[in-house]
Amino acid sequence: MNDKKAIDKKDREEIRDLAAEAGSLTEFAYRRLREDIIAGHFPSGAKLQIEDLKARYGLSASPVREALSRLISQGFVASESQRGFRVAPMSAEDLADITLARQVVESAALALAIRKGDDAWEGEVLSAFHKLDRHVLRLGGRPVQDLAAFSELHKAFHAALIAACGSPRLIEEQSRLYDQAERYRHGMMYSFLSDAEVDLMGEHRALMEAVLARDADAALRLLHHHLGHTYEFCFGKNAAENSGPLPSTGQKTKRPARS
Amino acid sequence: MNDKKAIDKKDREEIRDLAAEAGSLTEFAYRRLREDIIAGHFPSGAKLQIEDLKARYGLSASPVREALSRLISQGFVASESQRGFRVAPMSAEDLADITLARQVVESAALALAIRKGDDAWEGEVLSAFHKLDRHVLRLGGRPVQDLAAFSELHKAFHAALIAACGSPRLIEEQSRLYDQAERYRHGMMYSFLSDAEVDLMGEHRALMEAVLARDADAALRLLHHHLGHTYEFCFGKNAAENSGPLPSTGQKTKRPARS
DNA sequence: AAAAGAAAAAAAATCGACAAAATGGATAGC
DNA sequence: GCTATCCATTTTGTCGATTTTTTTTCTTTT
Structure with a gap:
Protein backbone atom coordinates (compact mmCIF):
# COMPACT_ATOMS: atom_id res chain seq x y z
CA MET A 1 0.00 0.00 0.00
CA ASN A 2 2.91 2.25 0.65
CA ASP A 3 4.71 1.66 -2.62
CA LYS A 4 1.66 2.78 -4.51
CA LYS A 5 2.12 6.25 -3.25
CA ALA A 6 5.82 6.08 -3.95
CA ILE A 7 5.56 8.81 -6.53
CA ASP A 8 7.34 11.82 -5.16
CA LYS A 9 8.42 15.05 -6.78
CA LYS A 10 11.52 13.58 -8.35
CA ASP A 11 9.51 10.85 -10.05
CA ARG A 12 6.96 13.33 -11.16
CA GLU A 13 9.60 15.25 -13.06
CA GLU A 14 10.84 12.08 -14.63
CA ILE A 15 7.34 11.28 -15.78
CA ARG A 16 7.03 14.71 -17.23
CA ASP A 17 10.16 14.13 -19.27
CA LEU A 18 9.01 10.76 -20.48
CA ALA A 19 5.65 12.23 -21.35
CA ALA A 20 7.28 14.97 -23.36
CA GLU A 21 9.13 12.23 -25.20
CA ALA A 22 5.95 10.31 -25.84
CA GLY A 23 4.03 13.43 -26.86
CA SER A 24 1.43 13.46 -24.12
CA LEU A 25 0.60 11.87 -20.82
CA THR A 26 -2.09 9.84 -22.48
CA GLU A 27 0.42 8.47 -24.94
CA PHE A 28 2.79 7.75 -22.09
CA ALA A 29 0.14 5.92 -20.11
CA TYR A 30 -0.89 4.03 -23.22
CA ARG A 31 2.59 2.76 -23.93
CA ARG A 32 3.40 1.86 -20.37
CA LEU A 33 0.14 0.06 -19.84
CA ARG A 34 0.44 -1.79 -23.09
CA GLU A 35 3.96 -2.89 -22.26
CA ASP A 36 2.99 -3.91 -18.76
CA ILE A 37 0.13 -6.01 -20.02
CA ILE A 38 2.17 -7.64 -22.78
CA ALA A 39 5.02 -8.27 -20.36
CA GLY A 40 2.59 -10.13 -18.16
CA HIS A 41 2.99 -7.65 -15.36
CA SER A 69 -10.08 3.09 -23.86
CA ARG A 70 -7.56 2.77 -26.61
CA LEU A 71 -6.47 -0.63 -25.40
CA ILE A 72 -10.02 -1.93 -25.50
CA SER A 73 -10.25 -1.91 -29.28
CA GLN A 74 -6.87 -3.59 -29.39
CA GLY A 75 -7.98 -6.58 -27.41
CA PHE A 76 -5.68 -6.06 -24.45
CA VAL A 77 -8.29 -4.69 -22.08
CA ALA A 78 -11.89 -5.59 -21.48
CA SER A 79 -14.48 -3.30 -19.95
CA GLU A 80 -17.81 -3.86 -18.34
CA SER A 81 -19.90 -0.76 -18.25
CA GLN A 82 -20.11 0.73 -14.81
CA ARG A 83 -17.72 -1.75 -13.29
CA GLY A 84 -14.40 -0.76 -14.68
CA PHE A 85 -11.65 -2.32 -16.68
CA ARG A 86 -9.76 -5.58 -16.51
CA VAL A 87 -6.91 -7.20 -18.36
CA ALA A 88 -8.26 -9.24 -21.24
CA PRO A 89 -8.41 -12.81 -20.00
CA MET A 90 -6.08 -15.44 -21.40
CA SER A 91 -7.05 -18.96 -22.29
CA ALA A 92 -6.04 -21.83 -24.49
CA GLU A 93 -8.90 -21.09 -26.86
CA ASP A 94 -7.87 -17.48 -27.05
CA LEU A 95 -4.33 -18.32 -28.05
CA ALA A 96 -5.67 -20.81 -30.56
CA ASP A 97 -7.71 -18.00 -32.03
CA ILE A 98 -4.74 -15.66 -32.13
CA THR A 99 -2.71 -18.34 -33.83
CA LEU A 100 -5.37 -18.95 -36.42
CA ALA A 101 -5.73 -15.27 -37.14
CA ARG A 102 -1.98 -14.91 -37.43
CA GLN A 103 -1.83 -17.76 -39.87
CA VAL A 104 -4.49 -16.13 -41.98
CA VAL A 105 -3.11 -12.62 -41.92
CA GLU A 106 0.59 -13.29 -41.92
CA SER A 107 0.42 -15.95 -44.62
CA ALA A 108 -1.53 -13.69 -46.92
CA ALA A 109 0.84 -10.83 -46.29
CA LEU A 110 3.88 -13.01 -46.87
CA ALA A 111 2.49 -14.30 -50.14
CA LEU A 112 2.00 -10.74 -51.31
CA ALA A 113 5.44 -9.68 -50.15
CA ILE A 114 7.09 -12.55 -51.99
CA ARG A 115 5.26 -11.53 -55.11
CA LYS A 116 5.87 -7.82 -54.83
CA GLY A 117 9.08 -7.39 -52.82
CA ASP A 118 12.13 -5.84 -54.42
CA ASP A 119 15.86 -6.09 -53.72
CA ALA A 120 15.73 -3.61 -50.89
CA TRP A 121 13.13 -5.74 -49.17
CA GLU A 122 15.28 -8.84 -49.53
CA GLY A 123 18.09 -6.89 -47.96
CA GLU A 124 15.96 -5.95 -45.00
CA VAL A 125 14.86 -9.53 -44.47
CA LEU A 126 18.45 -10.68 -44.58
CA SER A 127 19.50 -7.96 -42.19
CA ALA A 128 16.73 -8.67 -39.71
CA PHE A 129 17.54 -12.35 -39.73
CA HIS A 130 21.20 -11.68 -39.25
CA LYS A 131 20.65 -9.47 -36.24
CA LEU A 132 18.33 -11.99 -34.65
CA ASP A 133 20.69 -14.83 -35.40
CA ARG A 134 23.70 -13.06 -33.93
CA HIS A 135 21.83 -12.11 -30.85
CA VAL A 136 20.78 -15.67 -30.15
CA LEU A 137 24.28 -17.00 -30.84
CA ARG A 138 25.83 -14.45 -28.52
CA LEU A 139 23.59 -15.62 -25.71
CA GLY A 140 24.65 -19.20 -26.29
CA GLY A 141 21.17 -20.59 -26.32
CA ARG A 142 19.81 -18.76 -23.30
CA PRO A 143 17.71 -15.81 -24.36
CA VAL A 144 16.23 -15.60 -20.92
CA GLN A 145 18.47 -12.76 -19.87
CA ASP A 146 17.62 -10.19 -22.44
CA LEU A 147 14.11 -11.23 -23.20
CA ALA A 148 12.98 -7.80 -24.33
CA ALA A 149 15.83 -7.50 -26.81
CA PHE A 150 15.14 -10.95 -28.22
CA SER A 151 11.45 -10.21 -28.54
CA GLU A 152 12.14 -7.03 -30.39
CA LEU A 153 14.47 -8.68 -32.86
CA HIS A 154 12.13 -11.59 -33.35
CA LYS A 155 9.25 -9.27 -34.02
CA ALA A 156 11.37 -7.20 -36.36
CA PHE A 157 12.20 -10.30 -38.37
CA HIS A 158 8.58 -11.24 -38.79
CA ALA A 159 7.73 -7.66 -39.65
CA ALA A 160 10.50 -7.54 -42.24
CA LEU A 161 9.14 -10.63 -43.94
CA ILE A 162 5.84 -8.99 -44.76
CA ALA A 163 7.02 -5.40 -45.04
CA ALA A 164 6.75 -5.49 -48.83
CA CYS A 165 3.19 -6.75 -48.91
CA GLY A 166 1.96 -3.26 -49.63
CA SER A 167 -0.97 -3.34 -47.23
CA PRO A 168 -0.84 -1.08 -44.18
CA ARG A 169 -3.75 -2.93 -42.66
CA LEU A 170 -2.23 -6.37 -42.95
CA ILE A 171 1.00 -5.04 -41.49
CA GLU A 172 -0.82 -3.36 -38.65
CA GLU A 173 -2.89 -6.41 -37.90
CA GLN A 174 0.16 -8.66 -37.96
CA SER A 175 1.83 -6.43 -35.42
CA ARG A 176 -1.19 -6.38 -33.16
CA LEU A 177 -1.60 -10.14 -33.26
CA TYR A 178 2.08 -10.63 -32.64
CA ASP A 179 1.86 -8.56 -29.50
CA GLN A 180 -1.20 -10.41 -28.34
CA ALA A 181 0.68 -13.67 -28.69
CA GLU A 182 3.65 -12.13 -26.93
CA ARG A 183 1.61 -12.10 -23.77
CA TYR A 184 1.45 -15.86 -23.88
CA ARG A 185 5.08 -16.30 -24.82
CA HIS A 186 6.26 -14.53 -21.71
CA GLY A 187 5.07 -17.27 -19.45
CA MET A 188 6.96 -19.95 -21.25
CA MET A 189 10.10 -18.31 -22.52
CA TYR A 190 12.26 -19.53 -19.71
CA SER A 191 12.38 -23.07 -20.94
CA PHE A 192 12.45 -22.30 -24.55
CA LEU A 193 15.78 -23.13 -26.09
CA SER A 194 16.45 -26.10 -23.86
CA ASP A 195 13.59 -27.80 -25.57
CA ALA A 196 15.34 -29.49 -28.45
CA GLU A 197 12.11 -30.53 -30.04
CA VAL A 198 11.88 -27.36 -31.97
CA ASP A 199 14.79 -25.57 -33.52
CA LEU A 200 13.45 -22.08 -33.70
CA MET A 201 16.41 -20.47 -35.36
CA GLY A 202 16.63 -23.27 -37.84
CA GLU A 203 13.06 -22.60 -38.77
CA HIS A 204 13.73 -18.92 -39.12
CA ARG A 205 16.63 -19.63 -41.41
CA ALA A 206 14.66 -22.03 -43.56
CA LEU A 207 11.86 -19.52 -43.75
CA MET A 208 14.19 -16.77 -44.79
CA GLU A 209 15.82 -18.90 -47.43
CA ALA A 210 12.49 -19.92 -48.91
CA VAL A 211 11.50 -16.27 -48.99
CA LEU A 212 14.68 -15.15 -50.69
CA ALA A 213 14.30 -17.96 -53.18
CA ARG A 214 10.78 -16.63 -53.80
CA ASP A 215 9.43 -20.07 -53.12
CA ALA A 216 6.00 -19.04 -51.95
CA ASP A 217 4.67 -22.53 -51.33
CA ALA A 218 7.55 -23.57 -49.13
CA ALA A 219 7.63 -20.26 -47.29
CA LEU A 220 3.92 -20.37 -46.50
CA ARG A 221 4.16 -23.92 -45.30
CA LEU A 222 7.06 -23.05 -43.04
CA LEU A 223 5.40 -19.95 -41.70
CA HIS A 224 2.14 -21.70 -40.99
CA HIS A 225 3.98 -24.38 -39.09
CA HIS A 226 6.17 -21.90 -37.30
CA LEU A 227 3.26 -19.86 -36.02
CA GLY A 228 1.83 -22.88 -34.30
CA HIS A 229 4.74 -23.14 -31.90
CA THR A 230 3.64 -20.52 -29.44
CA TYR A 231 0.52 -22.53 -28.86
CA GLU A 232 2.34 -25.83 -28.61
CA PHE A 233 4.72 -24.44 -26.05
CA CYS A 234 1.96 -23.08 -23.91
CA PHE A 235 -0.70 -25.74 -24.11
CA GLY A 236 0.80 -28.81 -25.71
CA LYS A 237 0.83 -30.26 -29.17
CA ASN A 238 -2.48 -32.06 -29.19
CA ALA A 239 -4.90 -29.19 -29.14
CA ALA A 240 -2.89 -27.33 -31.72
CA GLU A 241 -4.58 -29.54 -34.27
CA ASN A 242 -7.78 -28.02 -33.11
CA SER A 243 -7.04 -25.04 -35.30
CA GLY A 244 -5.10 -27.39 -37.50
CA PRO A 245 -7.05 -27.37 -40.73
CA LEU A 246 -5.49 -24.77 -42.93
CA PRO A 247 -6.74 -21.23 -42.71
CA SER A 248 -8.23 -20.54 -46.02
CA THR A 249 -8.15 -20.86 -49.74
CA GLY A 250 -6.16 -23.25 -51.80
CA GLN A 251 -3.86 -26.05 -50.79
CA LYS A 252 -6.73 -27.85 -52.51
CA THR A 253 -6.69 -30.52 -49.81
CA LYS A 254 -3.76 -32.17 -51.48
CA ARG A 255 -2.93 -33.67 -48.13
CA PRO A 256 -4.35 -32.87 -44.69
CA ALA A 257 -1.48 -30.41 -44.34
CA ARG A 258 1.56 -31.86 -42.68
CA SER A 259 2.09 -29.02 -40.19
CA MET B 1 -22.97 28.30 -34.90
CA ASN B 2 -26.31 28.56 -33.19
CA ASP B 3 -27.41 25.01 -33.80
CA LYS B 4 -24.38 23.72 -31.98
CA LYS B 5 -25.73 25.03 -28.73
CA ALA B 6 -29.14 23.62 -29.50
CA ILE B 7 -28.98 21.22 -26.58
CA ASP B 8 -31.56 22.28 -24.04
CA LYS B 9 -32.90 20.57 -20.95
CA LYS B 10 -35.28 18.35 -22.85
CA ASP B 11 -32.50 17.02 -25.03
CA ARG B 12 -30.34 16.49 -22.03
CA GLU B 13 -32.88 14.13 -20.55
CA GLU B 14 -33.15 12.28 -23.80
CA ILE B 15 -29.42 11.84 -23.83
CA ARG B 16 -29.50 10.55 -20.31
CA ASP B 17 -32.01 7.92 -21.36
CA LEU B 18 -30.01 6.89 -24.37
CA ALA B 19 -26.91 6.73 -22.24
CA ALA B 20 -28.62 4.48 -19.75
CA GLU B 21 -29.49 2.27 -22.67
CA ALA B 22 -25.92 2.25 -23.89
CA GLY B 23 -24.52 1.73 -20.41
CA SER B 24 -22.53 4.90 -20.07
CA LEU B 25 -22.09 8.26 -21.68
CA THR B 26 -18.77 7.15 -23.07
CA GLU B 27 -20.46 4.22 -24.76
CA PHE B 28 -23.13 6.52 -26.06
CA ALA B 29 -20.61 8.97 -27.48
CA TYR B 30 -18.66 6.11 -28.96
CA ARG B 31 -21.63 4.71 -30.83
CA ARG B 32 -22.92 8.04 -32.04
CA LEU B 33 -19.52 9.18 -33.23
CA ARG B 34 -18.85 5.92 -34.94
CA GLU B 35 -22.19 6.03 -36.70
CA ASP B 36 -21.72 9.63 -37.71
CA ILE B 37 -18.32 8.92 -39.18
CA ILE B 38 -19.47 5.79 -41.00
CA ALA B 39 -22.53 7.61 -42.27
CA GLY B 40 -20.24 10.21 -43.75
CA HIS B 41 -21.63 12.93 -41.57
CA SER B 69 -9.52 7.26 -28.13
CA ARG B 70 -11.38 4.07 -28.76
CA LEU B 71 -11.99 5.00 -32.36
CA ILE B 72 -8.31 5.55 -32.97
CA SER B 73 -7.37 1.89 -32.76
CA GLN B 74 -10.29 1.12 -35.01
CA GLY B 75 -9.03 3.22 -37.84
CA PHE B 76 -11.90 5.68 -37.90
CA VAL B 77 -10.09 8.53 -36.19
CA ALA B 78 -6.55 9.82 -36.43
CA SER B 79 -4.81 11.81 -33.76
CA GLU B 80 -1.80 14.03 -33.71
CA SER B 81 -0.45 14.48 -30.26
CA GLN B 82 -1.18 17.88 -28.85
CA ARG B 83 -3.25 18.99 -31.79
CA GLY B 84 -6.38 17.00 -31.50
CA PHE B 85 -8.32 14.51 -33.52
CA ARG B 86 -9.54 14.27 -37.05
CA VAL B 87 -11.61 11.89 -39.11
CA ALA B 88 -9.39 9.27 -40.69
CA PRO B 89 -8.80 10.44 -44.25
CA MET B 90 -10.27 8.53 -47.17
CA SER B 91 -8.51 7.75 -50.40
CA ALA B 92 -8.54 5.32 -53.28
CA GLU B 93 -5.47 3.56 -51.92
CA ASP B 94 -7.13 3.25 -48.54
CA LEU B 95 -10.21 1.59 -49.97
CA ALA B 96 -7.98 -0.68 -52.03
CA ASP B 97 -6.29 -1.68 -48.80
CA ILE B 98 -9.58 -2.28 -47.03
CA THR B 99 -10.72 -4.40 -49.95
CA LEU B 100 -7.57 -6.44 -49.91
CA ALA B 101 -7.78 -7.00 -46.16
CA ARG B 102 -11.41 -7.99 -46.49
CA GLN B 103 -10.58 -10.49 -49.18
CA VAL B 104 -7.94 -12.01 -46.96
CA VAL B 105 -9.95 -12.12 -43.77
CA GLU B 106 -13.39 -12.85 -45.11
CA SER B 107 -12.23 -15.53 -47.51
CA ALA B 108 -10.36 -17.37 -44.80
CA ALA B 109 -13.31 -17.13 -42.46
CA LEU B 110 -15.73 -18.32 -45.12
CA ALA B 111 -13.55 -21.31 -45.92
CA LEU B 112 -13.53 -22.26 -42.27
CA ALA B 113 -17.25 -21.74 -41.92
CA ILE B 114 -17.98 -23.94 -44.91
CA ARG B 115 -15.85 -26.64 -43.39
CA LYS B 116 -17.22 -26.37 -39.88
CA GLY B 117 -20.74 -25.01 -40.15
CA ASP B 118 -23.70 -27.12 -39.09
CA ASP B 119 -27.36 -27.15 -40.06
CA ALA B 120 -28.21 -24.28 -37.78
CA TRP B 121 -25.61 -22.15 -39.50
CA GLU B 122 -27.03 -22.99 -42.91
CA GLY B 123 -30.40 -21.95 -41.58
CA GLU B 124 -29.07 -18.60 -40.47
CA VAL B 125 -27.42 -17.98 -43.82
CA LEU B 126 -30.64 -18.78 -45.60
CA SER B 127 -32.59 -16.58 -43.26
CA ALA B 128 -30.24 -13.63 -43.60
CA PHE B 129 -30.34 -13.89 -47.36
CA HIS B 130 -34.08 -14.12 -47.39
CA LYS B 131 -34.51 -10.99 -45.30
CA LEU B 132 -32.09 -9.06 -47.45
CA ASP B 133 -33.70 -10.32 -50.63
CA ARG B 134 -37.20 -9.43 -49.51
CA HIS B 135 -36.14 -6.01 -48.43
CA VAL B 136 -34.59 -5.22 -51.79
CA LEU B 137 -37.59 -6.61 -53.66
CA ARG B 138 -39.98 -4.56 -51.58
CA LEU B 139 -38.13 -1.43 -52.52
CA GLY B 140 -38.38 -2.31 -56.18
CA GLY B 141 -34.76 -1.67 -56.94
CA ARG B 142 -34.37 1.61 -55.07
CA PRO B 143 -32.69 1.02 -51.74
CA VAL B 144 -31.90 4.70 -51.48
CA GLN B 145 -34.77 5.40 -49.16
CA ASP B 146 -33.99 3.12 -46.32
CA LEU B 147 -30.25 3.01 -46.65
CA ALA B 148 -29.60 2.20 -43.03
CA ALA B 149 -31.95 -0.77 -43.10
CA PHE B 150 -30.38 -2.10 -46.25
CA SER B 151 -26.90 -1.71 -44.85
CA GLU B 152 -27.82 -3.57 -41.74
CA LEU B 153 -29.31 -6.47 -43.64
CA HIS B 154 -26.41 -6.59 -46.05
CA LYS B 155 -23.94 -6.64 -43.21
CA ALA B 156 -25.96 -9.29 -41.42
CA PHE B 157 -25.81 -11.49 -44.47
CA HIS B 158 -22.06 -11.26 -44.73
CA ALA B 159 -21.76 -11.84 -41.01
CA ALA B 160 -23.99 -14.90 -41.23
CA LEU B 161 -21.79 -16.39 -43.92
CA ILE B 162 -18.77 -16.53 -41.66
CA ALA B 163 -20.54 -16.93 -38.32
CA ALA B 164 -19.57 -20.60 -38.12
CA CYS B 165 -15.86 -20.04 -38.72
CA GLY B 166 -15.20 -20.41 -35.01
CA SER B 167 -12.81 -17.50 -34.72
CA PRO B 168 -13.92 -14.47 -32.71
CA ARG B 169 -11.03 -12.47 -34.10
CA LEU B 170 -11.80 -13.15 -37.73
CA ILE B 171 -15.44 -12.29 -37.10
CA GLU B 172 -14.51 -9.11 -35.28
CA GLU B 173 -12.08 -8.06 -37.96
CA GLN B 174 -14.56 -8.75 -40.71
CA SER B 175 -17.06 -6.53 -38.97
CA ARG B 176 -14.57 -3.73 -38.52
CA LEU B 177 -13.45 -3.85 -42.13
CA TYR B 178 -17.02 -3.96 -43.33
CA ASP B 179 -17.77 -0.78 -41.43
CA GLN B 180 -14.67 0.91 -42.76
CA ALA B 181 -15.79 0.11 -46.28
CA GLU B 182 -19.28 1.31 -45.41
CA ARG B 183 -17.90 4.82 -45.18
CA TYR B 184 -17.01 4.64 -48.86
CA ARG B 185 -20.26 3.01 -49.87
CA HIS B 186 -22.31 5.88 -48.57
CA GLY B 187 -21.09 8.26 -51.21
CA MET B 188 -22.08 6.02 -54.05
CA MET B 189 -25.20 4.23 -52.92
CA TYR B 190 -27.59 6.50 -54.70
CA SER B 191 -26.81 5.16 -58.12
CA PHE B 192 -26.38 1.63 -57.12
CA LEU B 193 -29.14 -0.52 -58.45
CA SER B 194 -29.67 1.47 -61.59
CA ASP B 195 -26.25 0.31 -62.68
CA ALA B 196 -27.10 -2.88 -64.46
CA GLU B 197 -23.50 -3.83 -64.84
CA VAL B 198 -23.48 -5.61 -61.54
CA ASP B 199 -26.32 -7.64 -60.23
CA LEU B 200 -25.64 -7.48 -56.54
CA MET B 201 -28.51 -9.63 -55.37
CA GLY B 202 -27.73 -12.18 -58.02
CA GLU B 203 -24.24 -12.38 -56.67
CA HIS B 204 -25.52 -12.75 -53.16
CA ARG B 205 -27.76 -15.57 -54.24
CA ALA B 206 -25.02 -17.37 -56.11
CA LEU B 207 -22.75 -16.96 -53.13
CA MET B 208 -25.33 -18.35 -50.77
CA GLU B 209 -26.03 -21.31 -53.02
CA ALA B 210 -22.36 -22.15 -53.31
CA VAL B 211 -22.07 -21.95 -49.54
CA LEU B 212 -25.05 -24.20 -48.93
CA ALA B 213 -23.69 -26.65 -51.46
CA ARG B 214 -20.44 -26.55 -49.47
CA ASP B 215 -18.61 -25.71 -52.65
CA ALA B 216 -15.70 -23.86 -51.10
CA ASP B 217 -13.88 -23.10 -54.32
CA ALA B 218 -16.87 -21.52 -55.99
CA ALA B 219 -17.89 -19.65 -52.86
CA LEU B 220 -14.44 -18.18 -52.36
CA ARG B 221 -14.22 -17.13 -55.97
CA LEU B 222 -17.60 -15.44 -55.79
CA LEU B 223 -16.81 -13.73 -52.52
CA HIS B 224 -13.47 -12.45 -53.69
CA HIS B 225 -15.07 -11.01 -56.77
CA HIS B 226 -17.99 -9.60 -54.83
CA LEU B 227 -15.79 -7.74 -52.37
CA GLY B 228 -14.14 -5.85 -55.18
CA HIS B 229 -17.36 -4.06 -56.11
CA THR B 230 -17.22 -1.36 -53.49
CA TYR B 231 -13.94 -0.25 -54.93
CA GLU B 232 -15.13 -0.44 -58.50
CA PHE B 233 -18.15 1.65 -57.72
CA CYS B 234 -16.14 4.32 -56.02
CA PHE B 235 -13.03 4.57 -58.13
CA GLY B 236 -13.62 2.63 -61.31
CA LYS B 237 -12.79 -0.82 -62.50
CA ASN B 238 -9.25 -0.28 -63.67
CA ALA B 239 -7.46 0.26 -60.42
CA ALA B 240 -9.29 -2.61 -58.79
CA GLU B 241 -6.82 -4.84 -60.57
CA ASN B 242 -4.21 -3.08 -58.59
CA SER B 243 -5.05 -5.28 -55.67
CA GLY B 244 -6.15 -7.85 -58.15
CA PRO B 245 -3.68 -10.68 -57.71
CA LEU B 246 -5.22 -13.06 -55.26
CA PRO B 247 -4.67 -12.46 -51.58
CA SER B 248 -2.77 -15.41 -50.43
CA THR B 249 -2.15 -19.09 -50.38
CA GLY B 250 -3.31 -21.66 -52.77
CA GLN B 251 -5.31 -21.38 -55.96
CA LYS B 252 -2.00 -22.78 -57.07
CA THR B 253 -2.02 -20.35 -60.00
CA LYS B 254 -4.32 -22.64 -61.88
CA ARG B 255 -5.42 -19.64 -63.82
CA PRO B 256 -4.80 -15.96 -63.11
CA ALA B 257 -8.10 -15.98 -61.27
CA ARG B 258 -11.01 -14.92 -63.38
CA SER B 259 -12.41 -12.37 -60.91
C1' DA C 1 6.73 45.20 -47.95
C1' DA C 2 8.39 40.89 -45.86
C1' DA C 3 10.12 38.51 -41.94
C1' DA C 4 10.58 37.94 -37.22
C1' DG C 5 8.88 38.31 -32.84
C1' DA C 6 5.47 39.32 -29.11
C1' DA C 7 0.88 39.30 -27.44
C1' DA C 8 -3.77 37.51 -27.53
C1' DA C 9 -7.06 34.04 -28.52
C1' DA C 10 -8.37 29.40 -29.14
C1' DA C 11 -7.97 24.66 -28.43
C1' DA C 12 -6.11 20.55 -26.28
C1' DA C 13 -4.64 18.09 -22.37
C1' DT C 14 -4.85 17.44 -17.66
C1' DC C 15 -6.40 17.81 -13.06
C1' DG C 16 -9.30 17.70 -8.71
C1' DA C 17 -13.84 17.23 -7.13
C1' DC C 18 -18.46 15.34 -7.29
C1' DA C 19 -22.38 12.23 -8.27
C1' DA C 20 -23.97 7.66 -9.38
C1' DA C 21 -23.28 3.02 -9.11
C1' DA C 22 -21.39 -1.25 -7.26
C1' DT C 23 -19.33 -3.97 -3.63
C1' DG C 24 -18.98 -5.89 1.00
C1' DG C 25 -20.71 -6.49 5.44
C1' DA C 26 -23.88 -6.27 9.07
C1' DT C 27 -28.48 -6.87 10.66
C1' DA C 28 -33.19 -8.52 10.46
C1' DG C 29 -36.44 -11.99 9.12
C1' DC C 30 -37.72 -16.64 7.89
C1' DG D 1 -28.64 -21.69 9.80
C1' DC D 2 -29.71 -19.42 5.58
C1' DT D 3 -31.46 -15.71 2.72
C1' DA D 4 -32.80 -11.06 1.97
C1' DT D 5 -32.45 -6.13 2.87
C1' DC D 6 -30.24 -2.06 4.23
C1' DC D 7 -26.18 0.80 5.20
C1' DA D 8 -21.15 2.10 4.84
C1' DT D 9 -17.37 2.05 1.86
C1' DT D 10 -15.15 1.84 -2.35
C1' DT D 11 -14.88 2.64 -7.15
C1' DT D 12 -16.45 4.20 -11.42
C1' DG D 13 -18.00 7.68 -14.55
C1' DT D 14 -18.72 12.49 -15.32
C1' DC D 15 -18.12 17.32 -14.91
C1' DG D 16 -16.13 22.14 -14.53
C1' DA D 17 -12.02 24.51 -14.03
C1' DT D 18 -6.97 25.00 -14.69
C1' DT D 19 -2.74 24.47 -17.15
C1' DT D 20 -0.22 23.92 -21.27
C1' DT D 21 0.26 24.10 -26.10
C1' DT D 22 -0.88 25.68 -30.56
C1' DT D 23 -2.73 29.01 -33.68
C1' DT D 24 -3.81 33.57 -34.93
C1' DT D 25 -3.15 38.40 -34.89
C1' DC D 26 -0.69 42.46 -34.33
C1' DT D 27 3.54 44.82 -33.90
C1' DT D 28 8.17 45.96 -34.79
C1' DT D 29 12.30 45.83 -37.42
C1' DT D 30 15.10 45.49 -41.46
Missing part, protein backbone atom coordinates in the same frame (compact mmCIF):
# COMPACT_ATOMS: atom_id res chain seq x y z
CA PHE A 42 -0.69 -8.02 -14.53
CA PRO A 43 -2.30 -11.42 -14.09
CA SER A 44 -4.69 -12.62 -16.76
CA GLY A 45 -8.10 -11.23 -15.89
CA ALA A 46 -6.92 -8.81 -13.23
CA LYS A 47 -8.90 -5.76 -12.36
CA LEU A 48 -7.33 -2.52 -13.51
CA GLN A 49 -8.38 0.00 -10.93
CA ILE A 50 -8.10 3.61 -11.90
CA GLU A 51 -6.83 4.53 -8.46
CA ASP A 52 -4.02 1.98 -8.67
CA LEU A 53 -3.01 3.01 -12.16
CA LYS A 54 -3.05 6.67 -11.20
CA ALA A 55 -0.60 5.92 -8.43
CA ARG A 56 1.45 3.51 -10.49
CA TYR A 57 2.08 5.93 -13.33
CA GLY A 58 1.87 9.12 -11.36
CA LEU A 59 -0.89 10.85 -13.26
CA SER A 60 -4.55 11.59 -12.94
CA ALA A 61 -7.60 9.77 -14.13
CA SER A 62 -8.13 11.27 -17.56
CA PRO A 63 -4.97 10.03 -19.30
CA VAL A 64 -5.29 6.65 -17.66
CA ARG A 65 -8.85 6.24 -18.80
CA GLU A 66 -8.05 7.33 -22.31
CA ALA A 67 -5.20 4.87 -22.49
CA LEU A 68 -7.49 2.11 -21.29
CA PHE B 42 -18.16 14.43 -41.28
CA PRO B 43 -16.01 15.11 -44.33
CA SER B 44 -13.00 12.92 -44.90
CA GLY B 45 -10.13 14.46 -42.96
CA ALA B 46 -12.22 16.90 -40.95
CA LYS B 47 -11.08 18.19 -37.63
CA LEU B 48 -13.00 16.83 -34.68
CA GLN B 49 -12.96 19.57 -32.12
CA ILE B 50 -13.77 18.59 -28.59
CA GLU B 51 -15.80 21.74 -28.09
CA ASP B 52 -17.96 20.99 -31.11
CA LEU B 53 -18.49 17.38 -30.14
CA LYS B 54 -19.37 18.35 -26.60
CA ALA B 55 -22.08 20.60 -27.94
CA ARG B 56 -23.20 18.16 -30.59
CA TYR B 57 -23.77 15.27 -28.21
CA GLY B 58 -24.57 17.29 -25.13
CA LEU B 59 -21.89 15.98 -22.81
CA SER B 60 -18.58 17.00 -21.39
CA ALA B 61 -15.04 16.41 -22.53
CA SER B 62 -14.19 13.14 -20.79
CA PRO B 63 -16.65 10.83 -22.51
CA VAL B 64 -15.99 12.47 -25.85
CA ARG B 65 -12.27 12.02 -25.52
CA GLU B 66 -12.60 8.44 -24.42
CA ALA B 67 -14.83 7.68 -27.37
CA LEU B 68 -12.31 9.27 -29.71
